[in-house]
Amino acid sequence: MNARRDRTGSHAVFGSRAEWVDHREGRGRTLGRALWLTALSALVPGAGLIGTRRRRLGLLIVSLLVLGTVALALVVRHNGLTATALETAADSRLLRTVLWCLLAGTLVWVAAIALTALTSRPRRSTGGQRAVLAVFTAVLCLAVSAPAALAVRYVDSHLAAMDKVFARPPSSPDGVEPTSALGPPDDPWADLPRVNVLLLGSDAAEAREGTRTDTMIVASIDTHTGDSVLFSVPRNLQKVPFPRDSPLHQLFPNGYDCGNQCLMNAVWTLADLTAEEHPDWFAGDPDPGLTATREVLETVLGLPIQHTVIVNLDGFADLVDAIGGVLVTVKDPIPINGRTFTNAQGNIQLDTSSKVEWLQPGTQRLTGKQALGYARSRVTTDDYDRMRRQRCIVAAVVHQVEPMTLLQRYPQIIGAVGDNVVTDIPRQDLPTWAELTLLVQGATMKSLPFTESNTDTVDPNFSDIRARVWEAIHPAPEAPATPGDSGSSTATASPTDGDRQTTTAPGPQDPGTTTPPDKLEDVGAVCD
Structure with missing residues (x-):
């Protein structure tokens, strides 16, 4: 200085x-x-x-x-x-x-x-x-x-x-990127009061290359209230209809009917094999199996499916571990992680010489491996009880993920999602979908399974299935009967087996019909 x-x-x-x-x-x-x-x-x-x-x-x-x-x-x-x-x-x-x-x-x-x-x-x-x-x-x-x-x-x-x-192109006939069905930003769901999402569980090594879908759940969500209904479709449903504009309708115009080999969960494989034999039938379609599966489920339930989410079931355990486990109520003893075999009568049996873990009845927090075993085990039960457990696991994961858990374990959670989940939801729509997910967490979630107690899986009545779906998403208002009411009602017909469209009001029911054990219920009533 x-x-x-x-x-x-x-x-x-x-x-x-x-x-x-x-x-x-x-x-x-x-x-x-x-x-x-x-x-x-x-x-x-x-x-x-x-x-x-x-x-x-x-x-x-x-x-x-x-x-x-x-x-x-x-x-x-x-x-x-x-x-x-x-x-x-x-x-x-x-x-x-x-x-x-x-x-x-x-x-x-x-x-x-x-x-x-x-x-x-x-x-x-x-x-x-x-x-x-x-x-x-x-x-x-x-x-x-x-x-x-x-x-x-x-x-x-x-x-x-x-x-x-979001890397994979969507399964659309012309192979274009998914388009948004949302409206203006101030009310993006204005033109879509209900959105239907198909949840597919694949047993393949990679979710993007699955051939058999043993878990098929359609979540129908009220976009303004968040109230949702889970529709479970059994994997062994037979004679499922292909819509008239499907290439597979040429092979099975009267439904997928060839005995117990033609099941719902085999549609994906059928479409892939058919595409190899007749590539011109599925020209421009990057995923014939997914397209066919979605179209058949749309026809079975009478619901348009806007988007699909595929989950690799083997990687589901990673997701559960990432969120710190999942709390469920086990109803009956369930064997998990052991080996099974099919006996001469075609029944699945438990190999008692293998290392088997039993989940005992009661409310408990399951690890990822335990949750996956709980959702897939059917050696001591059946497909329908397994479907119930799968719905319970889905609902538990949705409701139990806390913001602080997401923040603390975000890299593990998002890593598990990236490795095991794929969807065709447009990326630009994610903010709106995330807000809808928060709305769903605070709303009611109901479940309607289609099982042997309310559906004939060998020779199903698809009109009745669509009627039940319509009733589930359009519950009757609880109001006192008007004096002088004749009890009759006007209704439009349900869609036919070959049509894919939104379900319309069902016709009058048989007065003698009783309510089946498997009915529309809150998920909590089924799982707790």
Whole structure:
């Protein structure tokens, strides 16, 4: 510093403001002051620099921080915290931009801490003082870098999972990308009061290459209330109808009828084999098996299916472990993880020489391996009891995932999803779907299985099935009967076996019909 005295010799004269600040700081530089300013820059990026000769730089960094915080607050206030977070998570480009901004901001923050320590340290400091300040600065830099590193890990896991889950082209006749059925942003479900999602469980090594679907559940969701109904279709349903516009209708115009080899869960394989023999029949369709399965289920239930989610059942255990297990109520002793064989009568038997684990009755938290075994075991029960347990597992996972669990174990959860789930939901619709999922968690969830107690799986009455579906999603209002009501009603016919359309009101029921044991119930009543 080149300061000089005035003519009287009592005052120093400085050539610039920087020289004056440097002179003033030099007299007040102590280790305590340096530690305080460095800590201040760690608490508020750049704030500590305001007390040094780098005051302008500090003011610039703090101003940028304030402007960014105000802008973010305005966006959150306009869209809401949940919508803002979901929109960011669903937009991979925006998420990558946020990631780069986060990295740049962290670098600036760390640099501000280091520069504050450098410009505020005592001029004549001892080796010990320099070491204390250096260690203190390093600790603060690591402290502000750790959250950024964790955020990078979360974002990287999220982006990798999104690329996997949404990587496959949808199963559409022309192979185009899925189109959104949503309406305007203020009411995206205006034109879709109910959305139907097909949940398929595949036993294949990869969910994208499954050939037999032993778990088939259609979730019908009221998009304004979140109330939902789960329809379970048995894998051994026979004579399922193919819609008239399906290529398989040419082979089976009267339904998939060839005995106990022509079951519902064999439709996927049938379509794949037919596509190999007649590729022109499925021209432009990347997934004939998935297309055929979805179309048949639409015809069986009389519901249009907007989207499909395929889950690799072998990887389902990873997802359950990632969320910390799932709490279920076991009704009867269930053997899991043991070997089975088919005896001469065609019945599945348990190999008692294998290592078998028994789940005993009672409410308990299952690991991923136990939950998978619980959902798949049928050696001591049957397909229909297994269907009930599968619905219980689905409902338990939906209702038991807590926000804090998602935050703490997000990389594991999203990694399990990316490895074992694939869907044709458009990526740009994810924020709306995420909000709908939150709505479903707080609403009622009912279940209607089609089992041997209410359906003849060998010679099913599909009109009756569609009537039950219609009644489940259009429950009669609970109101007292009007005097003079004759009890008659006017109804439109249910769709025929060869048509794929929304189910219409069923015709009058037989007065002598009794309510079957398997009926529409709250999932809690079935599972608890």
